[in-house]
Amino acid sequence: MMFRSEILGCGSYLPDRIVTNEELSKTVDTSDEWIRSRSGIAQRHIAADGQATSDLALRAGQRALEHAGISAAEVDLIICATTTPDNTFPSTAAKVQSRIGMVGGAAFDVQAVCSGFIYGLAVADNFIRCGQAKTVLLIGAETFSRILDWTDRGTCVLFGDGAGAIVMRAMPEDENHDGGGNGKGHNSGRGVLSTHIHSDGTHYDLLYVDGGPSTTQTVGHLRMNGREVFRHAVTNLASVVDEALDANGLQRADLDWLVPHQANKRIIDSTAKKLGMSMDHVVLTVEQHANTSAASIPLALDVAVKDGRIKRSDLVLLEAMGGGLTWGAGLVRW
Numbered sequence: 001m002m003f004r005s006e007i008l009g010c011g012s013y014l015p016d017r018i019v020t021n022e023e024l025s026k027t028v029d030t031s032d033e034w035i036r037s038r039s040g041i042a043q044r045h046i047a048a049d050g051q052a053t054s055d056l057a058l059r060a061g062q063r064a065l066e067h068a069g070i071s072a073a074e075v076d077l078i079i080c081a082t083t084t085p086d087n088t089f090p091s092t093a094a095k096v097q098s099r100i101g102m103v104g105g106a107a108f109d110v111q112a113v114c115s116g117f118i119y120g121l122a123v124a125d126n127f128i129r130c131g132q133a134k135t136v137l138l139i140g141a142e143t144f145s146r147i148l149d150w151t152d153r154g155t156c157v158l159f160g161d162g163a164g165a166i167v168m169r170a171m172p173e174d175e176n177h178d179g180g181g182n183g184k185g186h187n188s189g190r191g192v193l194s195t196h197i198h199s200d201g202t203h204y205d206l207l208y209v210d211g212g213p214s215t216t217q218t219v220g221h222l223r224m225n226g227r228e229v230f231r232h233a234v235t236n237l238a239s240v241v242d243e244a245l246d247a248n249g250l251q252r253a254d255l256d257w258l259v260p261h262q263a264n265k266r267i268i269d270s271t272a273k274k275l276g277m278s279m280d281h282v283v284l285t286v287e288q289h290a291n292t293s294a295a296s297i298p299l300a301l302d303v304a305v306k307d308g309r310i311k312r313s314d315l316v317l318l319e320a321m322g323g324g325l326t327w328g329a330g331l332v333r334w
């Protein structure tokens with residue numbers, strides 16, 4: 001039997017503490033004006049002392065299960081996309097598994113930095129399509145505040161902490177008829193239509209952390225050549241969104257929503273322009289959340305689903321680009 005992944009619900013969690021640009025400019029040589037005009041960011045949430053990535057992931061995961069009306073005991077796979085795990089091992093997903101009440105099944109992390117949620121979506125969708133998992137909790141969770149060099153104004157102003165999650169369930173292809181009814185057969189059903197992931201390791205040094213267990217035995221700090229990453233992001237995202245549409249025989253005009261990774265409003269503007277989408281159809285959270293890496297897409301999805309913008313059967317395009325370099329896209333009929 002062939003399966004497709006239906007998305008049953010979503011949830012998110014942001015730490016209580018909000019740090020505004022104004023507050024940051026008291027300890028870093030920067031200004032609200034510079035940060036807003038270069039990135040679109042106004043504030044970020046920062047995890048409390050002692051609050052770990054798994055704490056954020058757990059809360060987002062619980063909220064997603066509640067929204068989906070699914071009990072943790074029904075979940076047979078937890079995937080956590082993170083670059084800021086609690087520990088080098090075990091996986092953050094395994095820690096969530098122990099606390100959420102999931103019995104049996106499997107749990108592991110996926111590491112593709114800011115593209116982590118799209119990579120996780122691809123992995124989860126493939127597990128479901130081939131019948132190896134039935135109910136997947138996919139979480140993106142990060143505490144980037146822990147790996148920032150707070151003396152480097154070129155990077156420390158750009159990131160924040162948070163977590164988001166979705167619940168995916170296997171649905172037999174032949175039961176999947178209540179979609180958008182665009183008359184295109186295969187792509188009219190609900191769920192994940194396709195995922196597309198890429199990487200180019202030759203550019204690893206444009207965005208990396210200068211530490212790790214097998215090199216420095218320290219955690220290290222984030223280093224970025226912002227201008228070069230920006231350049232690659234604009235090109236790679238433009239190409240992968242077309243790839244996702246082409247793979248499904250869909251046009252740009254068919255899209256209801258763009259839910260992009262929230263790194264920089266200027267990058268998002270460029271992708272929306274390329275797609276010919278008005279900003280009314282783009283979910284933007286970068287102003288409030290800053291860049292939460294693998295958490296940014298599920299956080300943005302949760303905002304737009306809960307405020308009623310994204311509705312059942314809407315065609316939603318997800319895309320991201322990050323360290324690796326990695327990039328990817330996913331097309332979902334909600």
Ligand code: UT7
Pocket residue numbers: 029030031034035038039114153154155157158225226227228229230233262263264267291293321322323
């Ligand atoms: O999620 C993973 C992917 N990451 C990204 O997508 C990030 C992509 N890159 C970017 O978003 C942008 O490149 C940045 C927001 C990081 C930087 O914007 P930019 O327009 O590329 O600025 P820049 O790095 O070229 O810096 C311009 C100037 C420099 O001064 P000079 O050399 O022109 O005198 C910087 O020193 O801005 C200065 N600057 C700052 N000034 C005030 C850099 N950071 C700051 C700061 N406050 N925080």
